[in-house]
Amino acid sequence: MRPGHVIGDKGCNSKAIRTWLRRRGVTHTIAERSDQVGNRARLGSRGSRPPVFDRQVYRHRNVVERCFDRLKQWRGIATRYDWTxxxxxxxxxxxxxLM
Structure with missing residues (x-):
């Protein structure tokens, strides 16, 4: 099963990842690193267009991140003590x- 949409942080921002998602028909909202913004501005008209970025959708990523942070408070989950x-x-x- 493929996701319909991927929300990623700046660490997931690369042309290879965006192309890989696009080929599979998965839409994405990935924040752009400041050095990429600067490089595009430095290139001027030779630079590419900025990727589409929806701030409202990106804010939903915070909910998932907070959920993972709260789950990591459980020692057994954070260290993966379970065998299976x-x-x-x-x-x-x-x-x-329980949360």
Whole structure:
């Protein structure tokens, strides 16, 4: 199953990743690094167009990041003490329900 939309931080911002997503028909909202903005401005008319960026969609990424941060408060989940994927998934589900 493919995601319909990917929201990524500045670390995921590369031409290769954007092209890979585009070829698979996945839309994306990825923040642009400041050095890329500067390079494009320095190139002037020879520089490429800036990628489409929707601030409203990008704000939803914060909800997911906070959820991961809260899950990492559980020592068993953060260090992955469980031997099997099934027990780890159960621990994540239990911690999510308790939150």
């Amino acid at each position: 994927a099934q027990s780890y998934q159960a621990a994540v589900a239990l911690a999510s329900l």
